[in-house]
Amino acid sequence: MRLGRESDNVEDRRGSGGGGAGRLGLGGLILALAALYFGVDPAVVMQIAGLAGQGSNVSAPASGEAPTDEAGRFVSMVLADTEDTWGPLFAANGRRYEAPVLVLFSGSTRSACGVGQAAMGPFYCPMDQKLYIDLSFYEELKRRYRAPGDFAQAYVIAHEVGHHVQNLLGISAKVQEARQRLNEREGNRLSVRLELQADCLAGVWAYHADRARQILESGDVEEALSAAAAIGDDRLQQQGRGYVVPDSFTHGSSAQRVRWFRTGLEQGSLRACDTFAAGAAVN
Template sequence: MKWQGRRGSRNIEDRRRMSGGTAGIGGVGLLVILAIGYFAGIDVTPILDEVTGTQGGGEVTEADDRAAQFVSVTLADTEEVWAGIFDRQVDGAYAPPTLVLYKGVTRSACGGASGATGPFYCPGDRKIYLDTAFFTTMERQLGAGGDFAAAYVVAHEVAHSVQDQLGILGEANRVRAQVSAAQSNEISVRIELQADCFSGIWARQAEAQFGSLERGDIAEAMNAAKQIGDDTLQRNAGRVPMPHTFTHGTSEQRQRWFATGYETGDLNACDTFATDRL
């Protein structure tokens, strides 16, 4: 992905020198705790605090700074792309979210944020939260390396902001609060797969507008979608996949919906709530 030397976003809130660290967790231990938060959709910051203690002012490395610059450029790309999509396909203007960069632990209107919870969009304050160390976790522990794999993650969280602005996320979460856990998980899967599809739309338009994609970039995104599928994550954590606990979709589903967005560029093609075949 061609990103160096390009415009960055102004919608970045940098808390990396204000938040705590998570030193002392081994690679396998971090993956297990990450899986707990990912599968259950819970704040596992207290678990990290108990295991490692919270350190104030974690060291910001050169790799962290490079990741921050990359995120800023990618976020700027999403802002331009979605502004154009809203002009063409939506009756209304696009309002870009703020992205909070942090190191270790921070707080959001949705609760605690940590490297173990992974990147997420919080509807309560309409901000995206991302620990710059997560990209290292993706590459080394989840097998999803590459610049465009990281861009896919940013685009996926921005897609949740798009869902929020379109009224989709609020309605889906309202229904989730009124149904059983299994039904809530099913709705969550539809939310996440639609965000994957929206990410594919972004990738298609970024390629057309900026010429920023390089050979192999889409393959990186597809591999990332595969590696963070619920079934793959559960197998890699030593568990038998249990579909009723899935909250994000299988590897095959995540890849297919990303591809749908990339191939069509059409928001209507991403209606995961109106199909019986996820």
């Protein structure tokens, strides 16, 4: 894929101290692994674990200097491209886009949602409007889940930015409020719709970015679709425990994630991403 400038909204905490897996305690580590393998919302996991404010062994904010390594600069350019896309889209609808901050960390780090751990994978915290990622996740995506490629990596960032867009539009708050009135099964179904919408919004970004700046190259779309399929709840559960429990899905099946990313990519419309008005199964 072709990218341009780097973003000024990257906070590099790598090497700032802290960090190894397991230093959050056994209970926290088990919950973190649940987030990775069973599709649990990482922000919810952190709050349930009661990890907020814990730990002298987690990364603290670093100096804020821009990343200089290739991987760090790449995600910075992806973030910049999402800024260049969502800014005009918000403006066209009479709104102002407030760009999120992307936090790079190693092992574990503090967030306003609690302590984030690498095993949870990338996540967005609505309380501080920051995206968090340990870039070792990309190696997992490539080796374990067989979803390599730069656009597969960009899709991951674009999905988390999709959650930021939902937060700015007030969608996330409404879903969280509604979940409090529902049982676990119904709450999970609502979470699936939220996650699938973030996939669709990632597709909307790619649609407009490619038309404005021709970012896509041959094979890029296939890379993103492979990544979306690789992290579907059904595939992760099958790999993690050998069987699938659809009522426990919180992010959607591989087929659902592929379908909604493709919807955004092909239509480029926020209206097309209304997963909450879709059919009961959000197929």
